[in-house]
Amino acid sequence: MRDTSEFWPWFVLSKPIPYPYGMKSVEDLRIQRLLAEYDSHEIDLAYLALYQGAEERHCAFASIHQRLDVELQWMNTKARNGQSGHFNADNSRSLLNLIDEVAELTRVFAKSGVSVTISSEYDRVLTESKAWLVDSGGSPIPEGFTPIVVEKYEQIFSLDDVSVKIKTEMNSELKLVGQGAFANVHSFVDPNYGIRVARKKLRKGADEREIQRFRQEFDLLKELSFPYILQAYKFSEDDNSYTMEFCDQTLGDYIGMNNNTIKFHARKRIALQFLYGLNYLHSKGHVHRDLSYNNVLVRVYDAGAVIIKLSDFGLVKKHESEFTMTETQLKGTIRDPAVENFQEFGKVNDIYAVGYVLSFIFKGQKRVISEPRAIGEIVQKCAHSDPSHRYQDVLSIIQDIENIEFEPEGETA
Numbered sequence: 001m002r003d004t005s006e007f008w009p010w011f012v013l014s015k016p017i018p019y020p021y022g023m024k025s026v027e028d029l030r031i032q033r034l035l036a037e038y039d040s041h042e043i044d045l046a047y048l049a050l051y052q053g054a055e056e057r058h059c060a061f062a063s064i065h066q067r068l069d070v071e072l073q074w075m076n077t078k079a080r081n082g083q084s085g086h087f088n089a090d091n092s093r094s095l096l097n098l099i100d101e102v103a104e105l106t107r108v109f110a111k112s113g114v115s116v117t118i119s120s121e122y123d124r125v126l127t128e129s130k131a132w133l134v135d136s137g138g139s140p141i142p143e144g145f146t147p148i149v150v151e152k153y154e155q156i157f158s159l160d161d162v163s164v165k166i167k168t169e170m171n172s173e174l175k176l177v178g179q180g181a182f183a184n185v186h187s188f189v190d191p192n193y194g195i196r197v198a199r200k201k202l203r204k205g206a207d208e209r210e211i212q213r214f215r216q217e218f219d220l221l222k223e224l225s226f227p228y229i230l231q232a233y234k235f236s237e238d239d240n241s242y243t244m245e246f247c248d249q250t251l252g253d254y255i256g257m258n259n260n261t262i263k264f265h266a267r268k269r270i271a272l273q274f275l276y277g278l279n280y281l282h283s284k285g286h287v288h289r290d291l292s293y294n295n296v297l298v299r300v301y302d303a304g305a306v307i308i309k310l311s312d313f314g315l316v317k318k319h320e321s322e323f324t325m326t327e328t329q330l331k332g333t334i335r336d337p338a339v340e341n342f343q344e345f346g347k348v349n350d351i352y353a354v355g356y357v358l359s360f361i362f363k364g365q366k367r368v369i370s371e372p373r374a375i376g377e378i379v380q381k382c383a384h385s386d387p388s389h390r391y392q393d394v395l396s397i398i399q400d401i402e403n404i405e406f407e408p409e410g411e412t413a
């Protein structure tokens with residue numbers, strides 16, 4: 001091996017550098033093609049050594065770096081110590097081409113999610129020299145432009161990721177976790193992260209309107225961002241399904257299974273989380289229209305900690321919803337007798353169902369409890385047959401629940 005501390009003359013390497021990855025995407029092929037152009041370049045071993053860690057890309061970076069140094073070193077001799085000078089025609093053209101090469105390399109790498117950074121001194125020189133370089137008859141080096149610090153011993157290019165590639169070709173086993181009127185819900189482990197996610201898929205044979213409603217359900221969930229509202233991830237047009245965060249149980253199952261052991265303060269926290277979620281939904285101008293024990297989901301953590309997630313937004317009425325124009329038929333699990341026309345459903349009608357859900361959370365009862373204590377009064381006010389006697393907004397219920405200090409366990413399921 002030759003002494004690499006010596007700058008000239010070059011040592012020529014012949015090097016078909018292998019491309020080690022199973023590159024597939026258009027972006028990868030583009031990079032591959034661009035890098036292949038550098039395989040035939042004559043590159044000094046000293047420059048190649050600088051970029052050895054950069055896999056198959058090292059020829060491209062080493063070649064550009066080396067040729068830049070030739071031009072910049074020459075520029076230093078043509079305009080010594082900051083004097084103005086004349087940069088020869090060939091060198092001007094060569095430097096202009098190098099500037100284009102750097103720009104092209106940067107663009108192609110960026111498309112593949114990799115950002116190419118050039119050292120600040122080289123960046124300065126290339127950026128500023130574009131202002132005075134001309135491609136015929138030589139260029140005037142302006143006064144004060146030199147001396148340029150020519151870097152022969154350190155990389156001037158570095159790479160950083162600007163995005164990640166997500167593997168999509170792995171299969172994961174589906175487990176059925178729930179069935180609704182329109183859709184089946186499965187869970188699976190996302191192989192990229194090892195995290196269980198849920199997938200809701202519209203049943204086969206759904207008509208255009210149902211598909212549109214399903215899409216609207218996803219769009220709405222996606223638009224909402226709140227700890228007590230189920231988070232949606234991605235819609236697949238191919239099979240009308242979408243992924244979302246996975247919850248361990250419905251509120252119905254959770255309370256049903258643990259009713260004898262859940263303490264009052266844990267019930268109060270669950271109730272408040274449910275109400276915070278609903279209050280957020282209302283604050284966005286939407287009404288849920290299908291609040292029930294099965295449309296409130298529970299994420300269960302260690303030591304009995306739980307987080308409530310409001311779900312099933314299939315019947316949500318958005319402020320500006322087109323669907324409500326023709327929708328008059330009554331739907332939903334817990335039906336407010338005061339609603340005659342589903343189209344006119346408002347916040348106060350959601351509050352009717354809140355009475356039932358709160359009864360269930362505090363007492364495990366799927367009816368409005370009648371006992372006169374604080375919880376009883378709150379749920380009866382929510383589910384009052386006359387909407388004008390109900391709470392008119394969720395915040396007022398939150399306030400009353402927050403004020404209950406302790407209520408001994410009464411009726412249980």
Ligand SMILES: Nc1ncnc2c1ncn2[C@@H]1O[C@H](COP(=O)(O)OP(=O)(O)OP(=O)(O)O)[C@@H](O)[C@H]1O
Nearest residue numbers: 178179180181182183185198245246247294312314
């Ligand atoms: N993210 C989730 N994680 C775990 N289970 C879920 C999830 N989403 C839904 N489920 C389960 O699937 C069931 C049906 O889901 P969902 O209520 O969203 O479907 P639907 O067809 O819209 O139902 P509905 O008949 O109430 O309109 C739920 O009751 C619940 O048991």
